[in-house]
Amino acid sequence: MPRTDQLLADPRLRLAADRLGRDLVKAAVTRAQGRARAGEITPDRVADAAVAELPATAASLTPVINATGVLVHTNLGRAPLSRAARDALLAAAGTCDIEFDLDTGARSPQRGRGVIEALRRAVPAAGAAGVVNNNAAALVLAATALAGGGREIVISRGELIEIGDRFRLPDLLASTGARLREVGTTNRTTVEDYQQALSDRIGFILKVHPSNYRVEGFTRQAGVAELAALNVTLVHDIGSGLLAPHPLLPDEPDAASSLAQGANLVTASGDKLLGGPQAGILLGDEPLVRTLLRHPLARALRVDKLTLAALEATISGPLPPVARSLTALTGALSDRAERLAATLTAHDIPARVVDAEAAVGGGGAPGVTLPSVAIALPEELATALRHGPAVRRGESPAVAGRVAGGALLLDLRSVDPADDERLVTAVLLAAGH
Structure with missing residues (x-):
């Protein structure tokens, strides 16, 4: 030995x-x-x-090609970063001028100025902008700064949401010391319900987009413009991070429209439809945003240089992968699928092209399906593609698809075209070629 x-x-x-x-x-x-x-x-x-058996990096995370058809897959790290964002992240990984003025050699007065300016350009209706480490943090900061110490947050019973891993919004808000004033019912809440709850104890009205479910039938909810007319601070959690309206997602709220309709503060996620790193985005009235960012809790919730760099590049740079996947034409997806399936069948791997339905995911656009195209493979390849010998040896990325109808479907809407050859290689190795 x-x-x-x-x-x-x-x-x-x-x-x-x-x-x-x-x-x-x-x-x-x-x-x-x-x-x-x-x-x-x-x-x-x-x-x-x-x-x-040595890994590619010193970290234990394994690269995965997302072929599930869920564009923003929470369990796969949500939005994949654009090349511009990855380059920016790498450039910021060393020492950089995050709080250093290169002209004067003194400390810079504003941390993250670049990303703040990028957000202001993207949403001109915002008087100010800020960034914390996720959307839940943005809500905690707002609740603590505006309604801590027992002041009330008025919220519809139909918007007391629960998201993944038993994370409940009411518990989050109550943890700040604020009191919740629930109004309306699960399916119907009118502006009169909010009006009747107003008092001198109100910290703000909170409107939350129920981003991972839909209530249909006999329903009613008060709109942003209606609530803004009550002349009480209005915070709108839009959730998935659209900064402007999107033609394919007409029912998904966006920051620009919400502010134009009178919201004082909009909170959103950076790693969903925006397509960037995990972050909580604050957009709204300048005095209000300044109050939040000067609160002592803001220090505990601030983001690091890597997030600032990647988020700025996402906003200012070319379309990120999520945006490209969302608008991909089915004809282009079919062409890719036919080409990849032909390569696999040439190696005696049963592969056929099938129609599929993709989803936005990540708590965005509930109920919206996107026409897609997938490659159908033998179901038994699913495990080998996720965790086979080639993956463990670092010769291939893991591939996550979805099993349906006795077949493994690799949905190409959620796969970056630049990964097509890697996807073929992974399938060949999983099949023992």
Whole structure:
């Protein structure tokens, strides 16, 4: 059995130690030695086995091609970043002028000026803008600063939402010390319901977009313009992060329209339909946004340089992947699918092109389906594509599809065209080619 120090001297493992750290490489060597002692490999193959199992990075996260047809897949990290955002993130990864004025050599008076200016350009109706670490943080900050200490937040019973992992909005708001004043019913709430709840104890009215479900039938909800006419601070949580109206999503609220209709503050997510990194976006009246950002809690909720860089590049740069996937033409998807299926069938892998339905996901545009095209493969390939030997060896990204009707469907609406060849390679390796 080769000694550990001899194995670590192997040029491949020595370079890997520089890239990944000695502890991680040594652990791989130890596991390979254990395999040799168990008779799974011969002693002369220990170094090769250790090299084969080393990850691409020192982090444990595995790259995944999202072929589920869900464009903003929460369990897959929501929005994939654009090339511009990734480049900006990498540039900011070292030391940068996040709080440093290069002209004067002194501390900069505004942190994240670039992304604030980008948001103001994208939503001119906003008097000011701010960024915290997610949309829940934006709501916590608003509730604490405007209604902490027992003041009331007026909210419709139909908007007391629960999202994934048993996360309930009422619990979040109550944790700030604010009191919830529920009005209306689950299916019908009128502006008169809000008006009757007004008193000198009101901190603000909160309107929440129920982004992951729909209530249909005998329904009514007060609009932003109606609530703004009550002359009480109005906070609108639009959720999914559209900054302006989108023709394919007419029922999805957007920041520009909400502010134009009279909302004083809009909160939104950065990593959903906006297509950027996880962030909570604040847009609205300048005095109100300034009050929130000067609150002591804002320090605990602020974002780092990587988020600021990626978010600014997402807003100012070319269309991010989510936006491109949303507007992809089915004809282009069919052409891609036919080409990829032909390559797979040429390698004796049963592959056929089928029509499919994709979804926005991430708590956005509930009930909206998008016509799509998928490649149907044998169902038994699903596990190998997610976690087969090629994935564990780092030779292939993991691929997540969806199983339906006894077949594995790889929906191309959620796959970046730049990943088509990687997708084919992954399928070939999963099938043992």
